[in-house]
Amino acid sequence: MSLELKSAASDDVLADLNRAFVAFKDTNEERLAQLETRLGADVVTEEKLQRIDRAIDETKRRLDRVALDLARPRLAGAPREDDAAREHKSAFALYMRAGESAGLKALESKALSAGSGPDGGYLVPTPAEQEILRRLARLSPIRAISSVREISTASLRKARATQGPATGWVAETAARPQTTNQQIVDLTFPAMEIYAMPAATQTLLDDAAVDIEQWIAEEVQTAFAEQEGAAFVGGSGTDRPKGFLSYTTVADASWNWGNIGYIATGVSGGFAASNPSDALFNLVYALRAGYRQNGKFVMNRQTQSTIRKFKSTSGEYLWAPPASLDASATLLNFPVVEAEDMPNVGADSLSVAFGDFVRGYIVVDRLGVRVLRDPYSAKPYVLFYTTKRVGGGVQDFEAIKLMKFGVS
Known part of the structure; x- marks a missing residue:
């Protein structure tokens, strides 16, 4: 498909998404009106709303696929x-x-x-490695919004000041009080091995028209992205990166360095019955202004489906579909990142994150993607054991806040 046709297709999908959201709002308004006049919403209306909600999710997936296709140049078009x-x-x-x-x-x-x-x-050749990493940035949601560093050693070590020297204003001739010592912590992010094992027939390998580098990039991208996505969210830090949900969490009022603060909804396994969106505002404003200006919501589709029904006091929906192909859906005017590895809403679940992930989370890539050819283990197929090393972890514990679906 030509670039012009793909661009036209993206416009069509974006229009479908906006039409679906208009239908969603109309049906939800009908449901709310029924709730006000009856004991409960009509079953037919509830089912219609659920169908439209699923249609919005499916249309958003189509939009994501079109965006990925448009951003996928062939390796043959690489620089000389x-x-x-x-x-x-x-x-x-x-x-x-x-x-x-x-x-x-x-x-x-x-x-x-x-x-x-x-x-x-x-x-693998450098263009193929760059293509794999570029595709991962499109498919792996946390990688796409985090800080990424390339290293040539086994791990990345960073020194970070958790408390700077005390400062203050003094008169020209006044005594200068002694300042407190600066506190610095040593952060280490080891690169762990991740692998995929695509298979090919000898016929495919013998076909001179097949771009081998392009093929290996296409085969491993999804496997790597799925494993990375799960690790960056909930990885234990043992033999894999440490996800931001795996760190110790504390109520934000008791936050200190090394922990991630959370805001409770006040209800176990859900939002409050009245003014449920207040919890979202509390989460946003738990983040300091310097981080908030680059803030993003992270949640899965099921949680987003629940929040999509929330409205402001003036009756406007807080969730809005993307305005263009390269944009994200927004919530309270902040971008929404869909990460399916985020937990569903449940008792005491940490199902929504909000923060400046560029400053808060770091992804570490060790240079080099390796391939080992294995023509013996699965005859008549040839297996390609493909490995790369990647690490990750929280580098600024102030930059990310979580929403806990619990009483406290």
């Missing part, structure tokens, strides 16, 4: 390569198609690489 890059690409293609590794061995020996065929596989 130098001689070394062309040599690596040619040797990598020969290894992938025929299992011939001599060329890659020579290249990696020349580059003093620690990897080898038997124990680590071979580095």
Whole structure:
């Protein structure tokens, strides 16, 4: 499909999404009117609202797919390569198609690489690695909104001041009181190994028209994105990144460094019956102004479906569909990021996060994606054991706040 046709398709999907949301609002208004005049809403109206709600979610998924297609140039259109890059690409293609590794061995020996065929596989060419990381940024929701650092060592270490030296105003000739000591913590973010194992037929590998680098990027993107998404949200920090929900959480009034503060809805497993949106405002304003200006909501589709019904005191819906292809849905005028690994609403669940994730969460990529060819384990298919190293964790505990669906 041409770029013009894809752009036209995106406009059509965006229009469908806006029409669906208008229908959603009309049906919800009908439901609310029934609640005011009867003992309960009509079953038919409830079912209609649920169907429209599902249609909004499905249309948003279509919009996301169109946006991804528009942002997916072929590797063949990459900038002109130098001689070394062309040599690596040619040797990598020969290894992938025929299992011939001599060329890659020579290249990696020349580059003093620690990897080898038997124990680590071979580095994919740089354009293919960049394509994989670019696609992950589109598919992995937390990666897309966080700070990302590339490293060449096993871990990233950062020193962060949790309390700076005391400061103040003094007269020109007044005594200067001694300031308190600056408190600095050492943060370490190790890079853990993540893998995928796509399979190919020999017929596909023998087809000269198939772009091998493009194929490997397409095959591993979803597997890597799903594993990353789960780890960045709820990862334990053991053999995988540590998710922001895995840190100790405390009521925001008792917050201190090293913990993540939460705001309670006041109701176990839900919002308050009256003025439920107050909890959202409390969450937003729990964040300091310096972080709030770049704030984003993070929740899954089910939670978003519940919040989509909330209105302001003037009758306006707090949730709004995206205004353009490259925009997000908004809540209280802040972008909404859909992360399906966020928990559903339940007793004491932490189902909504709000914060400046660029300052709050860091994703660490160790340079290099490796591929090990295995033609033996699943004959007649050829398996490609593909690995990369990635880490992550909270780097600023003030920048993220959570909503707890509990009494306190």
